Structures are given as structure tokens and as C-alpha cells.
Amino acid sequence: MTAAPDAGLFGALREQLADAAATFADSPDALAGILAGIVDDVDRALGERLEIFPVCHHSPASALAMLRRLRAKQPKVVYLELCEDLQPLLTELRNCRLPVAVQAFATELAGFPAEWAPLSVVAPITEASAEYQAIAYALDTPGVELVLVDRSTDHVFQWTPRPEAGPASDGPVGEVTAGEPAEGAALHGEAVGVEIGDLRPRFAELEAYLLHHGKVRHWSEWWDQYVERPIATADHDTYRQVMVLIGSLFRRLRPAAADRLDRDEDRERYMWTRIRQHLAASGADPADCLYVCGAFHAASRVEQFGLDSTAPDFPISPRTGTRWRYGLIPSSHSAIEAQFGLAAGSVSIAAAAWTKSLNRDGLVPFRLDGQQGGAKRGRRGRAAAPTTATPVSDRLTGFLAAPPAPDELDEAELRGWCVDIVRLARRNGYLASTADAIAVFETSILLAGLRNRARPTPYDFADAAVTCIEKDVVPGRRDVRRLCEILLGGDRIGQVGYDSLPPLARDVLDRLRPLGLDLEKRTVQRALLDLRADPALPACSDLLWMLRHLLPADAVRPIMGERRLGHRSPQESWDLALGRNQRALIELGYEGVTVEQVLEQRLRRSVREPDATAATALAAVEDAIRLLDSPRLVDELGARAVELLSAERTVDDAPEVLRRIRRLLAHHRTTAARLPAWCEAFVTTGYAHYCTLLPTAFVDEATGVRQVGAMLGFLFGMESLALSLGCDRSQLELAVAQSHPEAPAKVALLWASRHQLGLLPLAELRERCAELLANPLVVPAFPQYLSGFVQALEPAPGLAPFVVETMSTAFARLPDPVLLPWLPTLITTLRDQGPDLVPRLVREAERTFPGSLPALDAWVPPWRATGRPAPAVLPAPSTAVPALLAGHPVAVDATAALLGCAGEWRRDAPPAASGAAAALVAAHPASADAVAGLLVGASG
Known part of the structure; x- marks a missing residue:
């Protein structure tokens, strides 16, 4: 534990706070202890030999203070609060357009629950952030070393509690904001966010109190008004003392039993241990070093705090066997806001404030050489000589005692906002006019006055615009608040450069080059492929169909053309948005080197999942045939389908199994001399399997009639092939004989099965249906019988004329009082249980009934015709x-x-x-x- 700094530095402030506690607090001892502890934390942090630079995540004030301090101190070692295993990726920022996020991704887990997969950690970086200024300075300044000292991404999940739902983000709970989600709000997906300087109250009542008395709606606005603006122009000592004070305040006023309490302190022990290890190994002078961390961690009270601490190093557990892959993914202002619970538009406002402050103060920010998407960096700004250490003075007392400097109204800026928002609103369908611009101007000033500020902030302006322009109608896709976000900076979306992409992503762009499109753009582009005209296009088509299977639906979307078993369209048309879905393409590169490899791995993984079924395996077989020319893989997946089918104890997927195996058998019969061994095994296994389950399925209430019909369709449809492969037909006859259903639909299915086996003549089947129609007690359930007969078209397609006959007879015999309530049930039953079989009935009815109205008068149903020649009149x-x-x-x-x-x-x-x-x-x-x-x- 380090020795306490000089007690006289903040002695006057301690006395003032103690007097205030005694005067105003009900329990002055408790309050005085908290206030004195805050001052002690500031004193301790500023007295540390290693200079601690407290920051807040994505704060332009922190970035400005960092820029000034780096130019003045010119440290030789920069310790940064960021996951230590992400350091090799930072040099790749040169090839990107900010904002981007540094990512660690893992799909092959070892030591973590399998249901957590995939694991993903992102650390977003914007130019208006202190961490980027430190990174750019360290990487582009000769002789400067950058050291990341925070826990590794593996430890992020090691230290995460293991609830049933999986890991949650390190960031705070997001604020609920109205309006349309921004385009880039989902760029981080479900990744866990790691940020430098999580500075927000972790005591809900404290945050609500601050928002209420600050007359603001959300935390981002409170921070901008009461912290960001006052310290934006403060000197270095004042900035450090205020930031540590705020960090200490939020740290001491948090619930003692918070889940993150131990994790925060372990992170601080981890970082100080890494710092001391590096100093011991490198021999660097602490006076030439700078430790950049969140203000919350700058007020740390752990025993390892400080270089003079005698506490032992924090024991760091080894990493698990999880295989981590690293890369950069595009980020956006809205993605950062969504992940870390910031108000919509707050990061864009911060970026605008950063640019304005640079222009006002004439500062040149640090920017990595080759950085995309910004002005040239210009001079490096190393003309100033490094400053020597100066005694720290008490700037905090004066800052807290003095009223904030009045911020005069900038009428030109506000007037420009009002004119531009009216113009933007008119483009989006609002009936806005000059009068609305004037109203927004005056309302902004009024709201600022009500909130005790002389100059309207962007938040005041946005509230005024919503009040004066939107009213209660949103004519277009965007509301006025979203328009204000666009006006004040927009949702800037980053992009990862080609050289920083993983090999798979670069391979995809190279292989699609014959299309002649710039696929790195974020716009949707149309690709037209004539596969017969250009020999290079069929390979592009194959790749596009694989990407269609692997990427989100909007990344690669076919407009014309299809890829079925045994069919390839000669011409295709595609809408491509790979630039907009760059994150998904990059994460695909974490799984393999080529698209074919990733697709093969996913197909294998899909049939080995715990919830895999025979239908899943058959779908994987079909995808392997359509997308990959690999007979070995097809045989492997087919063998797995046989295993899954034999292990199934339900028949829920019987319709899907029947549909897919029919299609696969037809494909192999037309493309090969004989069926593959797995196909033959699937038919024989399925025949025995469904014969075994048939009696149970007939009486099981949880098994639907469609599933039983599909089972019978498999048994009767594959019967000839199964018998030729050695199956015994007596299995099916015995299964049907043992079936005794009670549900009307299943009874009809059983009758159809017996008819197909030759055990129930058609005449007797017709008599049974006539008896049902003649029984008033059975008539309400007759649609269920019809549903069973419709499902019987699967195993016995020859019954289509009989089903049409039965339905026609019902319509002819039933009176209207019975028929009219009966029809809706019939329609819904057929729609729910036989949508793919009804077209067969329609075709049969079209063949049976006359095609014209005059012919209908003389038409006699075939089942009632008496003109058929009798055997007695023959020779x-x-x-x-x-x-x-x-x-x-x-x-x-x-x-x-x-x-x-x-x-x-x-x-x-x-x-x-x-x-x-x-x-x-x-x-x-x-x-x-x-x-x-x-x-x-x-x-x-």
C-alpha cells in the first residue's frame, strides 16, 4: 500500500467539505467520510509517481486534454487500458476509416459453456477519443512504446458470471430512445463491448437524482452540460483533479453488493501488476511514462495501486484453450451508442464538438499515417520541448467554488441549425416553413433558459425541433429527432481497408473482381451475369450462391436465377451489399481461409449439433450437392442422416424428410448410374423405422395427421425400392393391422392405407363415407375425415378422384343449415393440414367437372354414370x-x-x-x- 500524499495539498478543501456536511447533512459523519474519502482519492492519484491520465470514453474533452498533454510531456511509454491481446491489431488502424472496432472472436470454445458460442469482444475506436490520440501518438512517434495492460479477452469471459442466458456486455444498460434505429446500430452484433473510461453512476437513484435536478432527459446530456463543457478548456491539473473526483464520487456511491465490484477491482490489480512487470523488465523511467485509464479506475483503492506498493502481484490465471481470432470490424456512432447505453446522436455531437474545438484552439490532432477518411495530419507538433515535472497545486477548490464561465449565445450557429433542419424536414415530407425555423430558434433559447444555460445545446435544439416541426405526425421514414442527428453530424460508419481484411474476405473480393463492381462501397449494387457469354462468370456465380448461404440475406440477394439440384440458370442477376455487411464477411474470415472451407465446416457442424435431425442432415446433403462439388462430403453427411433417422423417436419432421429424400433420389437417379450407398441405407432404415413407429403415431395425440400421412407416403412411395433392397412388405401390413386410431383424420388415413394394401375395396370405402354423411352426429367432424383423405394423397395419389367424389357428394347431400357452418372448418382444415396437396385436388376437379356452364346442365358425375357397357351385352x-x-x-x-x-x-x-x-x-x-x-x- 502506498503512503498517503501530502495531507496539506487539499487541506482547505477537506475542511470546507466537512463544514458543509455538518451544516446540511442529517448524518454528518457518514457524509463527511464520503467527501473526505473523495478528496483522499484525488490526492492519492495525483501523488503517484507514474502519471495517471483519467479519461472518459468517447469524450472530446478527454481527447483534447490528451492531445495537449502528449504534446507537452512527450512520454516514451504509454500504458493503455485495453485488452492486452488486442495490441497487434492496432497497427492495422492505418488502413481503416474510423470508427472501427478491434475484435476478438471465438467459435471453438474450451473452458466456457458451449451455449455461449460464438464469443465476441469489441473495443470501438473513434477519432474524437483519448485512446485513439494515445495510439496514434505512440505508433507514429519513433522511440515511443505502447503497452496494453488490461485483462485479455479470454479473461473477460473467465471473470463473467455464468447465467443461463450467457454473458452480457461490460457496458451499462442502454437508454431507451424513440425513433427509427440508425443504419449502423447493429454493426457490433451481440459482442461484449470493452470501453476505456466507463464513467457513469452505477447507483440508479444517484443517476435519477442528477438527471432530475439537472433538468435533462438522459445521462449523455447531463455529462455534456455539467462536465464536458466546463473542463474542455481547463488546464491539465484541473482536468485531472476533476476527472478523478468524478470517478471517486461514482465509485463510492455505488451499491456495495454490485456484481461488478470484484471484477472492477480485479481489473485494477491486473493492470497495476502488468505495469510493474513491464517497468521491471524494460527499466523505463516512470517519469517518462503515462498511464491512460478510465477515471473510475484512477480512483482505485486496491492494495496493488501505485509503483511504491509492497503488495504482491495479482495472480493472473492462465488462459483457457479457446482459440481466439482477431481482426477489425466496421463500427458506427449509432453502434457505439446502442452498445454502451448512450443517447442517440451523442457520439455524433461529440465528434462535432471535437472538430469545433480543434478549429477554435488551432490544434492538430494525432492521426496514423495512411489513415483513411480525414484531412491530412499536417505537422506533428513536436516543436515544444518536453516539460519537466512540476508540483501539483490545488486547482480543484477554485474550480468547484467558482461559477461556470458564461457561455454566450452563438446566434449564427443556432440560426444555421434552424435553417438546415427546416430544409431537411421538407425533403422528408414535413410541411415546414420559415416560420418553423423561427419557432425552433426561439424555442431552443427558451428551453436553454429553463434548463439554466445561456447557450442552447444540441439537445435543446433537437427538443425544440421535435416540438415545432414534428408535432404528432411523421410523414416519412425518419422522425425529426433522427433528422437532427443527421444534421449535427450523422451516423458516421467506418470501414476496414482491404489490407486489414482477413484472407477470406480479400479472397472473396478478388474472386468477384470479374463482376466489375466496387464491392467495398456501402451502396447496393446490381450484378448481371450471363454465364454462357463469359467463362469467368460461372465461378463468380458459384461463390455468390455460397455467400448467399453464409451471409445475411441482404448482403447477397438473387434477383433472377436459381440454383436447384441438377439445375443452373443460364443468366442471373444479383443485388450485392458486401460493403454494408463488412462485419459479417470479416467474421466469416475468422472461421477459415476460403469460403468453401467455412461452408464445409458449417455443414459438418450442423449435422453434429445436439438438436440435429434427419431433416437437418438431408438439408445439409442438398446444400453440399448444390454448392460444393464434393462427393466425399455428401457421403459423409448422408451417412450421418441415416444415423439420425434411426435414432429419432418422434416423427415431427416426417414431411420434411419425405420431401427432401424424394428430391435427392430423383437427382441421383438422373445423374448417376446407381444410387449412393447412403441413399439405399436411408430408404431401408426409414422403411423399418417408420413401420415400427406407425402404430404409435396413429394413436398419439401429439402427432399430427400430416406427419402420419408423410410416414405413409414414405412407406408406400419408397416401397418398391425398399423391397428391392431386401425389406419385407409384411412389416408394413403388420404395422397397419396394429394401428387403431380414434381421431377422424387418422381414421381416414388408415382406411386409405388399407385400400392401398388391397385390404379395403373402393366400393366399401365409398359405403363407409356414405354412412358418415348419413349420421348427423358425425357430420360436424366430416371435415376432419376429408383432411385425412387429403393427406392420403401422399401415400395413395390414385385416391384423388375418390376424394373429389366424396367432397362433391357432401356438398350435394348436406342441407344449407349444416353445410354453411361446416365450410369454414373445412377450408381452415385444408389450409392448415394440406396446403401442398390441395392443388392435386384442384387439378383432379378440373379434369372431372365440365369446363363450360351449358355443359353443366347435362353433366352426369362419373361415379353415377350408368352408360358403361355391361359384361352381359358383350359377345x-x-x-x-x-x-x-x-x-x-x-x-x-x-x-x-x-x-x-x-x-x-x-x-x-x-x-x-x-x-x-x-x-x-x-x-x-x-x-x-x-x-x-x-x-x-x-x-x-
Whole structure:
């Protein structure tokens, strides 16, 4: 523990605060202890041999103070509060346009719960921030070393509590703001945010108290009015003392049982341990060093604080086996605001204030050589000689006692805002006029006066604009508050340069170069591909379809053309927005070197997930065939599909399984000489599997009729293939015989199954339906029977005429009082349970019913027609049948051979033929009569 600094430095301030506590507080001892402790924290931080520079995240006042101090002190070592394993990425900032975020990403976890994957940590960096000024100074100044001393990204999650929902952000809870979300608000995704200088009350009542008495709506506005503006022009000593004072205040007025209490102190122990280790190893002089950290951590009271502390080093646990990948991703003002709970537009306002302060004071900021998206850095500003250490004086007492300097009204600035917001509002559909500009001007001044400030802030202006222009109607997509954000700086979105992209992202841009588009732009671009005209375009098409599978839907969107099994469109059209989705493309690069590798890994991972199903595996097989030319991968995924199918105990995915396996079988039959081994195994396994589960599925209330219909569709549709591969049809017959459903739809399915097996003739099935319609107690449930018959079209497509007949009979026989309440149930049942099967019924009805209204009067339903020739009116078998057989000798020979009857047919034989054919006819007269009737009817 370090020795206390000189007690006389802030002695007068301590006495004043103690007197105030005794005068105004109910319990002066407690308050006096807090106030004295705050002063002690300031005294301790400023008395440390290693200069501590307290900052607030994305604060232009901190950035200005940092810029001035770096030019004056010119330190040789800069210790920065940032994850130590992110240091190699900082040099890549030269190739980027700020704001960007330094990211650590992990998908292969070891030592963390699997449900946390993927892990992601981001540290956003803007130009108007103290950390960027320190980074730019250290990296571009010869002889200066930059050392990151905060915990590693692996420790961020090691120290995170493990709730069921997974890790949460290190940032504060976001403020709820109205209006349309900005375009770049989701650039950080669900990453955990790490910021330098999290300076915000962690006591909700304290923050509410400050907002109420400060007459502001949110914390960002309070900070801008009461801290940012007063210290923007303060000298170095005053800035440090005020920032440590605020950090100490928020630190002491926080709940003692806060979850982050131990983590904050462990971070401080970690950082001081790393600082002392580096000083011991490098031999650097602490007088030439600068420690940049958040003001909250500058007021630390841990035992490792300070270079003169005798406490042992903090034990740092080893990192887990998690494999971390590092890179830069684009960020934006709105993404920073959303992640760290800042008010919408506050970062843009801070950037505008930073630019204005630079112009006012004539300062030249530090900027990395090659930095994109800004003016040239100009002179380095090292003309001033390094300053020597000077005694620290008490600037805090005077700063707290003196009233703030009056900030005069800048009418020209406010007038420009008012004119511009009216112009912008008119472009977005508002009926704004010059009168509204005047109203906004006067209301801004009025609001500022009500809030005890002489000069309207951007927040006052935004409130006045909403009041005077928006009123209660938003005619367009943007409200007035969003327009004010755009006017005051907009949502600046960063971009990662080509040289800083991971290999996969660079490979994607290189392979898509034949398209002739600048894919790094954030605009949506249209690509037209004629695959037959340019031999380089088919490879681009293949890559685009893979990116379509891997990236968000709006990154790569097909407009014309499709890629199905066995089909490739000759022409394609795409909308590409890779620049807008640069973060997703970069994170894709963390998973592999090429798109093909990442796609193969994801397909393998998808079929190995704990919740993977046979339908999932078949979808992966289909994607592998469509997108990757890898028979080995297809066989591997197909074998996994067989394993998953045999292990399933439910049939919830039976419709999806049936649809996909049919499509895959059709593809392999048309493209290969024989089916792959996994396809044959899937059919045989599925046949036995569904036969086993069929009786249970029929009676299980949780299993829908669509699932049972899909099971039967698999069994009957794959029956011929399954039997040829060695399956036994008796399995299916036994399964149907053991099924005893009670639900009407499943009863109808069972009847259809028995009919398909030849156990229930169509005439008997028609009689059963007639009995149902004749029973008044069953009529309300008849739509459920119809639903079962519709699902039966899957296993028995030949029942389509019967289903049309049954439905038509119901419409004809039921009276209106029964039919009208019955129709809505029928329609909803068919829509919910058979949307893909109803078109078959429509086609069958179109074939059955007449096509014109006059023909309808004379139309007789086929199932009621009586004009069909009867067997009694046919010629006698003794004369007609031999003549018929003699006229078709080849057919007779084939039939005789199939039935095992030997003999030759003589073409010159008399009508009364003899031999094997005559014996066959004599032995089977009924069959001969039926065949003759069919042929005579067809010829007639």
C-alpha cells in the first residue's frame, strides 16, 4: 500500500467539505467520510509517481486534454487500458476509416459453456477519443512504446458470471430512445463491448437524482452540460483533479453488493501488476511514462495501486484453450451508442464538438499515417520541448467554488441549425416553413433558459425541433429527432481497408473482381451475369450462391436465377451489399481461409449439433450437392442422416424428410448410374423405422395427421425400392393391422392405407363415407375425415378422384343449415393440414367437372354414370374371345409366359384356337371376359 500524499495539498478543501456536511447533512459523519474519502482519492492519484491520465470514453474533452498533454510531456511509454491481446491489431488502424472496432472472436470454445458460442469482444475506436490520440501518438512517434495492460479477452469471459442466458456486455444498460434505429446500430452484433473510461453512476437513484435536478432527459446530456463543457478548456491539473473526483464520487456511491465490484477491482490489480512487470523488465523511467485509464479506475483503492506498493502481484490465471481470432470490424456512432447505453446522436455531437474545438484552439490532432477518411495530419507538433515535472497545486477548490464561465449565445450557429433542419424536414415530407425555423430558434433559447444555460445545446435544439416541426405526425421514414442527428453530424460508419481484411474476405473480393463492381462501397449494387457469354462468370456465380448461404440475406440477394439440384440458370442477376455487411464477411474470415472451407465446416457442424435431425442432415446433403462439388462430403453427411433417422423417436419432421429424400433420389437417379450407398441405407432404415413407429403415431395425440400421412407416403412411395433392397412388405401390413386410431383424420388415413394394401375395396370405402354423411352426429367432424383423405394423397395419389367424389357428394347431400357452418372448418382444415396437396385436388376437379356452364346442365358425375357397357351385352366368350386373342398373338404369348404356360401361338390358327392359349382361356373365363370388355369398350 502506498503512503498517503501530502495531507496539506487539499487541506482547505477537506475542511470546507466537512463544514458543509455538518451544516446540511442529517448524518454528518457518514457524509463527511464520503467527501473526505473523495478528496483522499484525488490526492492519492495525483501523488503517484507514474502519471495517471483519467479519461472518459468517447469524450472530446478527454481527447483534447490528451492531445495537449502528449504534446507537452512527450512520454516514451504509454500504458493503455485495453485488452492486452488486442495490441497487434492496432497497427492495422492505418488502413481503416474510423470508427472501427478491434475484435476478438471465438467459435471453438474450451473452458466456457458451449451455449455461449460464438464469443465476441469489441473495443470501438473513434477519432474524437483519448485512446485513439494515445495510439496514434505512440505508433507514429519513433522511440515511443505502447503497452496494453488490461485483462485479455479470454479473461473477460473467465471473470463473467455464468447465467443461463450467457454473458452480457461490460457496458451499462442502454437508454431507451424513440425513433427509427440508425443504419449502423447493429454493426457490433451481440459482442461484449470493452470501453476505456466507463464513467457513469452505477447507483440508479444517484443517476435519477442528477438527471432530475439537472433538468435533462438522459445521462449523455447531463455529462455534456455539467462536465464536458466546463473542463474542455481547463488546464491539465484541473482536468485531472476533476476527472478523478468524478470517478471517486461514482465509485463510492455505488451499491456495495454490485456484481461488478470484484471484477472492477480485479481489473485494477491486473493492470497495476502488468505495469510493474513491464517497468521491471524494460527499466523505463516512470517519469517518462503515462498511464491512460478510465477515471473510475484512477480512483482505485486496491492494495496493488501505485509503483511504491509492497503488495504482491495479482495472480493472473492462465488462459483457457479457446482459440481466439482477431481482426477489425466496421463500427458506427449509432453502434457505439446502442452498445454502451448512450443517447442517440451523442457520439455524433461529440465528434462535432471535437472538430469545433480543434478549429477554435488551432490544434492538430494525432492521426496514423495512411489513415483513411480525414484531412491530412499536417505537422506533428513536436516543436515544444518536453516539460519537466512540476508540483501539483490545488486547482480543484477554485474550480468547484467558482461559477461556470458564461457561455454566450452563438446566434449564427443556432440560426444555421434552424435553417438546415427546416430544409431537411421538407425533403422528408414535413410541411415546414420559415416560420418553423423561427419557432425552433426561439424555442431552443427558451428551453436553454429553463434548463439554466445561456447557450442552447444540441439537445435543446433537437427538443425544440421535435416540438415545432414534428408535432404528432411523421410523414416519412425518419422522425425529426433522427433528422437532427443527421444534421449535427450523422451516423458516421467506418470501414476496414482491404489490407486489414482477413484472407477470406480479400479472397472473396478478388474472386468477384470479374463482376466489375466496387464491392467495398456501402451502396447496393446490381450484378448481371450471363454465364454462357463469359467463362469467368460461372465461378463468380458459384461463390455468390455460397455467400448467399453464409451471409445475411441482404448482403447477397438473387434477383433472377436459381440454383436447384441438377439445375443452373443460364443468366442471373444479383443485388450485392458486401460493403454494408463488412462485419459479417470479416467474421466469416475468422472461421477459415476460403469460403468453401467455412461452408464445409458449417455443414459438418450442423449435422453434429445436439438438436440435429434427419431433416437437418438431408438439408445439409442438398446444400453440399448444390454448392460444393464434393462427393466425399455428401457421403459423409448422408451417412450421418441415416444415423439420425434411426435414432429419432418422434416423427415431427416426417414431411420434411419425405420431401427432401424424394428430391435427392430423383437427382441421383438422373445423374448417376446407381444410387449412393447412403441413399439405399436411408430408404431401408426409414422403411423399418417408420413401420415400427406407425402404430404409435396413429394413436398419439401429439402427432399430427400430416406427419402420419408423410410416414405413409414414405412407406408406400419408397416401397418398391425398399423391397428391392431386401425389406419385407409384411412389416408394413403388420404395422397397419396394429394401428387403431380414434381421431377422424387418422381414421381416414388408415382406411386409405388399407385400400392401398388391397385390404379395403373402393366400393366399401365409398359405403363407409356414405354412412358418415348419413349420421348427423358425425357430420360436424366430416371435415376432419376429408383432411385425412387429403393427406392420403401422399401415400395413395390414385385416391384423388375418390376424394373429389366424396367432397362433391357432401356438398350435394348436406342441407344449407349444416353445410354453411361446416365450410369454414373445412377450408381452415385444408389450409392448415394440406396446403401442398390441395392443388392435386384442384387439378383432379378440373379434369372431372365440365369446363363450360351449358355443359353443366347435362353433366352426369362419373361415379353415377350408368352408360358403361355391361359384361352381359358383350359377345359370347366362345366366339369373341378366341377372335380377340388370335388378333393379338404377341400379347397372348407374353401373358402365357408370365403365367407359366408353355406353347406356341399359331397366327393361322382358326378362331377356335387350341393349345396352351385355349387351355388358358378355358381355365380363366372371368379374366378373359374382363379383358375383352375393357378392350371392346376402348375400341368402341
